[in-house]
Amino acid sequence: MMGNLFSYFYQFADVFSFLVLSAAGLAIIFGMMGVINMAHGEFIMCGVYVTAATFHAGLPLPLAQACGTLVAALIGMVLEVVLIRPLYNRPLDSLLVTWGLSLVATQGTLVLVGSTFPGIGTPGGGFEVGGYGFSVYRMVLFAASLLVLAFVYLLFMRTRFGVHARAVMQNAGMAQALGVRRSQVYALSFGIGAGLAGLCGALYAPTMSLIPTMGASFIVEAFVTVVVGGSSVLLGTAPAAAALAIVRTGLNAWYGQIIGQIGLLIAVILIIRVLPDGFSGWLAKRES
Amino acid sequence: MPAEPVLEVKGLMSSYGATPILTGVDLSIGEGEIVALVGRNGVGKSTTMRCLIGLLRASGGTIHYRGQDVTRMSADERARLGIGYIPQGRDVFPRMTVEENLQVGELIGGGRQRSRMDLVFQYFPILKERRKQVAGTMSGGQQQQLAIGRVLVGGPALILLDEPSEGVQPSIVQLICRVLRSIRDDLNTTILFVEQNLDTILSLAERGYVMEKGRVVARLEPRDVSQEGVRRHLLL
Numbered sequence: 001m002m003g004n005l006f007s008y009f010y011q012f013a014d015v016f017s018f019l020v021l022s023a024a025g026l027a028i029i030f031g032m033m034g035v036i037n038m039a040h041g042e043f044i045m046c047g048v049y050v051t052a053a054t055f056h057a058g059l060p061l062p063l064a065q066a067c068g069t070l071v072a073a074l075i076g077m078v079l080e081v082v083l084i085r086p087l088y089n090r091p092l093d094s095l096l097v098t099w100g101l102s103l104v105a106t107q108g109t110l111v112l113v114g115s116t117f118p119g120i121g122t123p124g125g126g127f128e129v130g131g132y133g134f135s136v137y138r139m140v141l142f143a144a145s146l147l148v149l150a151f152v153y154l155l156f157m158r159t160r161f162g163v164h165a166r167a168v169m170q171n172a173g174m175a176q177a178l179g180v181r182r183s184q185v186y187a188l189s190f191g192i193g194a195g196l197a198g199l200c201g202a203l204y205a206p207t208m209s210l211i212p213t214m215g216a217s218f219i220v221e222a223f224v225t226v227v228v229g230g231s232s233v234l235l236g237t238a239p240a241a242a243a244l245a246i247v248r249t250g251l252n253a254w255y256g257q258i259i260g261q262i263g264l265l266i267a268v269i270l271i272i273r274v275l276p277d278g279f280s281g282w283l284a285k286r287e288s
Numbered sequence: 289m290p291a292e293p294v295l296e297v298k299g300l301m302s303s304y305g306a307t308p309i310l311t312g313v314d315l316s317i318g319e320g321e322i323v324a325l326v327g328r329n330g331v332g333k334s335t336t337m338r339c340l341i342g343l344l345r346a347s348g349g350t351i352h353y354r355g356q357d358v359t360r361m362s363a364d365e366r367a368r369l370g371i372g373y374i375p376q377g378r379d380v381f382p383r384m385t386v387e388e389n390l391q392v393g394e395l396i397g398g399g400r401q402r403s404r405m406d407l408v409f410q411y412f413p414i415l416k417e418r419r420k421q422v423a424g425t426m427s428g429g430q431q432q433q434l435a436i437g438r439v440l441v442g443g444p445a446l447i448l449l450d451e452p453s454e455g456v457q458p459s460i461v462q463l464i465c466r467v468l469r470s471i472r473d474d475l476n477t478t479i480l481f482v483e484q485n486l487d488t489i490l491s492l493a494e495r496g497y498v499m500e501k502g503r504v505v506a507r508l509e510p511r512d513v514s515q516e517g518v519r520r521h522l523l524l
Contacts, residue, residue: 171381174381179398179399182364
């Protein structure tokens with residue numbers, strides 16, 4: 001009984017953390033700037049590759065993961081200044097540019113690094129509950145997803161940057177007329193979004209095979225979580241990830257992985273039919 | 289020698305796309321003055337205000353603030369120099385609390401000076417009572433007080449105020465007029481405001497400018513700021 005209950009929780013935690021970690025960066029960039037970042041998977045891939053490369057160069061895993069996160073954040077900030085900034089208020093053009101960027105990054109990695117890269121063994125070993133075996137590292141990922149949510153909440157609700165960022169999000173022109181440097185807020189937000197994507201890759205690096213197209217394995221879940229969550233990462237991402245994780249965990253347990261994936265997508269269609277602005281849109285409407 | 293004007297605008301032009309809206313606005317406002325910009329609907333008063341703060345690009349002419357040419361500066365640079373802008377319709381941040389709205393305004397003037405939040409609460413006690421309330425749930429009059437407080441908190445030297453009485457009940461308009469006069473008297477703040485409401489113009493303005501078809505066509509001297517003088521220009 002205890003083992004079964006913990007098994008359900010473990011599977012829920014596994015799906016929840018995957019959805020939160022893969023979607024947080026995308027949600028920040030979309031919510032703040034209205035940019036649909038088609039290169040999100042490639043920022044995750046960047047985090048994975050930098051983590052693996054620095055780990056193999058001799059850094060301890062946590063430091064290597066910090067490098068993966070920072071490199072993705074820095075690349076994000078530079079790309080925002082060079083490519084995204086000229087396309088403010090042109091969502092279709094920015095979508096096209098980030099899609100092009102994703103193709104260049106994937107093919108560039110394939111050409112420069114090759115079709116595979118040496119992986120990292122999953123650290124932490126395992127533990128047993130009620131006769132079932134579980135991975136310690138998956139629990140670390142769950143804790144990391146909660147920390148990411150706490151970080152995003154504190155950043156946007158308890159810091160001066162957060163106040164300015166939310167002002168830009170609600171009325172960019174008025175925020176500027178009050179002295180907020182919109183371009184600085186956007187560059188930082190894009191950097192934070194890319195950094196969180198890099199963190200996602202860095203955290204999942206020890207659990208996956210490293211190939212240049214690996215970003216694609218995150219992108220569907222990231223996008224459905226953002227669509228269901230709506231434009232606010234604060235109000236939307238956590239409830240969306242929790243709801244989708246419950247659906248997927250249940251279906252996975254009873255009918256297997258494929259039905260779980262199909263069920264997840266059907267749940268997304270039904271939720272956006274009822275809540276077209278996602279959870280955050282619904283919550284914002286209730287509040288007002 | 290007369291003191292340098294706080295705001296000097298010469299031949300200001302601007303357009304929405306290919307349609308010219310401002311065709312030559314000239315203004316000069318000295319320190320501590322309260323000046324009205326009046327005219328009928330659609331003559332370009334609000335457009336002038338948007339140009340002065342930098343939310344709309346000037347296609348010609350110059351804007352000098354305290355002797356410095358700010359014509360090509362962005363809105364945030366102008367705000368950080370000390371220009372506060374209160375738009376028509378208030379534009380408070382609706383999903384942020386009163387306190388958070390006020391925090392955004394602390395950047396006006398460069399964010400170097402001490403926050404004047406306590407002063408704002410003295411002028412508008414309702415904002416202190418409701419400091420944790422989400423701004424979008426407040427009435428029009430309360431939002432107008434918040435919009436003025438949000439600018440005042442940064443200590444601006446010049447306030448650009450667009451239609452302060454619009455959608456606000458008369459008793460609150462009177463309070464706002466009293467506070468604006470106090471701000472000028474206590475802090476020597478210069479105020480340029482756009483208004484259609486005759487009572488508000490008369491209770492606040494010391495002199496004014498009249499706009500027609502995108503340009504300033506007349507000055508209202510102190511002796512002209514009367515029922516008859518202003519009405520003549522508004523109803524022309």
